[in-house]
Amino acid sequence: MLTSYLYNNLSAQDIQQLTARNTDENNDIRSRVEQIIATVKQQGDNALKDFARQFDGIELQQLYLDRDTLDRLAATVSEQQKQALKIAYSNILKFHQSQLLRENPVETMPGVTCWRETRAIERVGLYIPGGSAVLPSTFLMLGIPARIAGCREIIVCSPPQKDGLVNGFIAYCAQLLDIERIYLAGGAQAVAAMAYGTQSIPKVDKVFGPGNQYVTMAKTIIQTHTAIDMPAGPSEVLVLADEQANPAYVAADLLAQAEHGVDSQAVLVTTSQQLLDRVQPELEKQLQTLPRRDVAAKAIQNSYAVITATLDEAMDFSNAYAPEHLILATDKWQQLTGKITNAGSVFLGHLTPESAGDYASGTNHTLPTSAYARSYSGVSVDSFLKKITFQHITADGIKNIGPTVEILAGLEGLQAHKNAVSIRLSTPES
Structure with a gap:
């Protein structure tokens, strides 16, 4: 074997x-994915419906499922299955909540204080695979840290089944995560839709989620335009x-x-x-x-x-x-x-x-593949956050740090940088 x-x-x-x-030595996958992305950019929703017909074998009249439909689908899940999903939800929540850390301000020298604060990425896109195996667990792995981080808007894409819906497990996870809508798009076309936006699907700031080689290639291509979590194929x-x-x-x-x-x-x-x-x-x-x-x-x-x-x-x-x-x-x-x-x-x-x-x-199961673990980490709450640095300088602080900045700006030949400090040293605010 x-x-x-x-x-x-x-x-x-x-x-x-x-x-x-x-590997894609002949660029066959890249070429096909580039065509898919270009088509979605040009034709928007119509492209997604065409791809659903071509790849999923379904005629979609509407590209999303609303909360009422998701609630009906979730009702088909047995109590035993709901309980298992709840336990998974609870354990994933506990582990990821521990990742929310607040950093203390640091006084790098008297009167000069620096610190970092976190802010949630405002609009994130979650891709939930649904091809040969439907993965509600991936929905929890992505949705829970997104909720903990406080993302303002969470866009979810998952391929439609033959009946034009998603299965009850995905719908029940949408209930647990308080997700109002699931967009019916799969594969590279879903990644393109979230990266560039269509008439129905909003453009997001960062795309998350694992997938096959086509999904991974799509994420690799769109990351010059929209951030991604990692290559996860x-x-x-x-x-x-x-x-x-x-x-x-x-x-x-x-x-x-x-x-x-x-x-x-x-x-x-x-x-x-x-x-x-x-x-x-x-x-x-x-x-x-x-x-x-x-x-x-x-x-x-x-x-x-x-x-x-x-x-x-x-x-x-x-x-x-x-x-x-x-x-x-x-x-x-x-x-x-x-x-x-x-x-x-x-x-x-x-x-x-x-x-x-x-x-x-x-722990999170959305992880780097294809040797990308050499340079990437798996999804965490940090994946949904930005770190913004702050600094505040007092009157004593500008006196302490000013001469150093003047010298460094001078040796780099950036006179305006030096002047921004010198003017404060020569005419301090009263």
């Missing part, structure tokens, strides 16, 4: 090729395991990621050939029980295993891969956490499946 490689036999080029994923996991790992657990974790989509990737890095030999039949056995086994099987074909001599070597490979999700399936995880430099979210020990973070532990 998993093609295996020996770490000691891998060159730097081999590692670079193994850790690369979701096809999902991935790297399981770092030693001889202590349970092969059934490891196989389950690999398949949990693989069932997201055929372009997902599940990588096993292990110090034990014996463990790998035991994981392979577990993959075969568990795969047969999955409703989405065809999807998972194709993803596994695009995945692989790496055998290392030590856990340190395993961690070196993991940091090179920079996984969206990293599972440390070892009793020695406490020895490894300090060595992690690149990862979106980390799951420690044998009883911490990545599924817990996907749904209900409280």
